[in-house]
Amino acid sequence: MNIRGLGAQEYLLFYGGFDNECLPGSAINKDGTWAALGQAEIATRKRAYAAAVAADILSNTQKLLQDWDPAGGNFRKLLTEPGTGGSPYANEQEALNAVFTGLNYIEKEVKDWKLAIPLGISVECVSGFCPEAVESRYAHVSTANLRQNFVGFRRLFQGCGGKNTGLGFDDWLDSVGAEDLRSRMMAALDNAQSKIDALDPPLEVSLNTNIDRVFDVYNALKGLTDLFKTEFLSVLMLKLPPSGGTDTD
């Protein structure tokens, strides 16, 4: 067993059952070794596994903090001063492409995975409706996660200050004369925000009682990402990740 990360931790902490996710034909089920453990032992082992996963998460978090720490990797300097002192980015455009890459999760992870699969409009959902495929089906925080995903996106797009003030991609659009595009993207952002706010938490409740609202979020995010992958990308000369690298003409 080598599953790690927050997904594993959610299962260990929030799933109260004593069964397992392995197939009936797997050795521990077929041979009865899992059942022979008994509930007390299973609970003890799950607590120990959760502790190990938590330690692993903590270690990775500390590595991330270290990479950003000015006394450590000082990644902020590498990002904001491209082309100098060990920065992996040769110029400003490459650094901005990297930040743009970070924004792309709103399409692949949020729209295409967290929403399209449970809604049954993805091929990943074989049956045509997969509410069990929501992101946090044990902790029931799928809607909260969606909201935080969107908060992160807005902060990168508009600025990290209070109420999304500060320097962001919206300011860049204004500075190159693309005020109209900025207005339309802000309208798309506000539209998506309102649709997310209208969801009943957790997401699986909305899926079962008010599926139209979930489709509204999906469609609103699609409207946003349609602008994001086209005009926004072209006007600011950003590159979708990873570009694969090749010549052009």
Added chain:
Amino acid sequence: MDNAWLAAFRVLLGLTLLTSTLRFIGYGWVDSLFVRPPFRFKYWGFAWVEALPSREMHLLFWVLAALCLMVSVGLLFRVAAFGLFFGFTYLQLLDVTTYLNHYYLASLLALLLAFSPAGRYFSLDARLRPQIARSTSCVAWLYLFRFQIAVVYTFAGLAKAHGDWLLHAEPLRIWLSSRTDTPLIGPILMQDWAAPVMSWGGFLFDTSVPWLLMLRRVRPFAYVGVIVFHGLTSVLFPIGMFPVIMILSALVFFSPSWPRKLLAFLRIRPRTEATEAVASARLQDAPVPRFWFALGALYCLIQVLIPLRFLAYGGSVRWHEQGMRFSWRVMVREKSGSITFIVRVPSTGRVVHIPPHQYLTPLQESEMSGQPDLILQLAHRIRDDFAARGFGVVEVRADTWVSLNGRPIHPLIDPKVDLSRVQDGLGKATWIMPEPSEPPPRLHPIHS
């Protein structure tokens, strides 16, 4: 006519293509472009061209590198040159999304070289088999190569003769705004006048340079212009070996004896040898046999007709892309799209959304998103996949939002058309939506 120019062209082109091939190997593009993609976009009529397995594909590139070197040194020249032509062309036929105008030009130049007597002088073949050595060649070869290069420049220039480029300075305005940190010239690119000046400069350069290169008195200055122009584009844009190919190709407009004169100037060969070779060449020029003349004329006619075929379709070729490829439309548009395939299963009423990244690499998705025939190909693949999975006959439509030169997004393909029933062909595609009528937005670089 003195064969020195052709031998020099052979040497330089061979070395340039060798560099290009080694770049592919060194940058890992053999894997990313030719091995890893699980789906490839085929050229119409060439769906039968299949990719080699990984090991054989890598071997092919090393073979091509060897052929480039053999062409350059003139060893087994004709076999090597034809091998180079077929090898390069095979690679290009594998996937439409790897099409570049300069790869197409490389194939054409390899083909012309393969038929030419370029291996008969200043070559290992001539050293090893003196009986084939010729210091002269038919003047028709010089005219043919000049014609080919003139076609590239002329049509590249004519491709810029439209409102977006000349009146609105797009897409250059968008592209230059991201290059304002370029050393030395960055501050110039920040000026509002930079994009319009460079747009007109590019148009006038492309449409005039082949004629200027033909005028003896102006030629040296025109060639300096060639070097400056292509050097600048090389600094500003990631266009690989294209500038080098054009700089060396423009040499065909010089006197056929230019290599001898250069060597004499550099005091590498005695001046008398250059003079004798030139005098000898004037005496030995022979008429072209009718068959080869006709073949050459046919080649020239094809080279003119192919770039002009866009006229048969009407509308904006930069939007509908019918007649775009093989037309020397170099760097003429900035296009980006957001594509979602909508599959409907009639038997159950189920609707499935297919994002292209489930099938394509990021580069393929980027290229496909602005090219309707490629969107159609992927729609057919999705149709076939659903059939193979037991869904039966399905309908496949495309939700396509495309921005041309920074304009607001417009639908590229009629969202009501079931693409699973549409066949690709040479006729006008009625399922492509009309181009946007508004001009591109008035953008500007960030002013510091």
